[in-house]
Amino acid sequence: MPDQERRWDIKEATFVKSSAQPSESPNPDRPEYAFIGRSNVGKSSLLNMLVGRTSLAKTSSTPGKTQLINHFDVDGTWYLVDLPGFGYAKVSKKDRAKWMEVTKRYLDTRPNLMCVMMLVDSRIPAQNVDLEFMAWMGSVGLPFVLVFTKVDKLNKAERGTFLPAYEEVMLKQWHKMPPVFVTSSNSSEGREVLLRFVAQTNGLYQP
Ligand code: GDP
Numbered sequence: 001m002p003d004q005e006r007r008w009d010i011k012e013a014t015f016v017k018s019s020a021q022p023s024e025s026p027n028p029d030r031p032e033y034a035f036i037g038r039s040n041v042g043k044s045s046l047l048n049m050l051v052g053r054t055s056l057a058k059t060s061s062t063p064g065k066t067q068l069i070n071h072f073d074v075d076g077t078w079y080l081v082d083l084p085g086f087g088y089a090k091v092s093k094k095d096r097a098k099w100m101e102v103t104k105r106y107l108d109t110r111p112n113l114m115c116v117m118m119l120v121d122s123r124i125p126a127q128n129v130d131l132e133f134m135a136w137m138g139s140v141g142l143p144f145v146l147v148f149t150k151v152d153k154l155n156k157a158e159r160g161t162f163l164p165a166y167e168e169v170m171l172k173q174w175h176k177m178p179p180v181f182v183t184s185s186n187s188s189e190g191r192e193v194l195l196r197f198v199a200q201t202n203g204l205y206q207p
Helices: 043-051 091-109 128-139 156-170 191-202
Strands: 013-019 032-035 069-074 078-082 113-121 144-148 179-180
Touching: 032 091, 032 144, 043 078, 043 144, 043 191, 069 091, 113 128, 113 191, 128 156, 144 156, 156 179, 179 191
Parallel strands: 032 078, 032 113, 113 144, 144 179
Antiparallel strands: 013 069, 069 078
């Protein structure tokens, strides 16, 4: 396929830096997308699938351990930001609260943040911690999209029902649904449509 037609695709993604504080993040000189979700949601797998690598984001055996804001440069065009999974049971309540405070401060103050990619596991019913987090994003006016993960684990019947069930819960809080992406790191389903969304949104960036 000619290059022209695959402008949405990722050629190279490289690690830039990990920051313990929002103020340590790289210069906000290009559009940025933050990926977040509960531990074990499949975030590392999704990021690796998106960038076409096996080791961009380490599939961590100790989720929640490294509470850092991780910036990756994508083709010198945008930043992909890997935020630690929240809600990991083995992390103390105090540390979880601290991490949530840092995350929110980063999300709320980062001027080049185009959109938050909110990951949810398509096999698990809507969780309060996710709904509360989305409500917070709404309250501060942060644009976000919902990214359902692990859809390959659903059978045909479940595929037809998981989204309406999730919507039913969401629409008790929201007037309308945010954009929804259905993905699988195993089959790469959703990769192109998600990356096309990023490419399109990059076009809206105003430095
Ligand atoms: P993280 O903690 O959010 O980074 O989640 P991981 O990427 O480490 O994934 C958690 C578990 O879910 C691992 O056992 C993965 O192999 C599995 N997993 C992640 N994505 C998928 C997927 O798309 N399909 C399937 N079947 N399993 C997945």
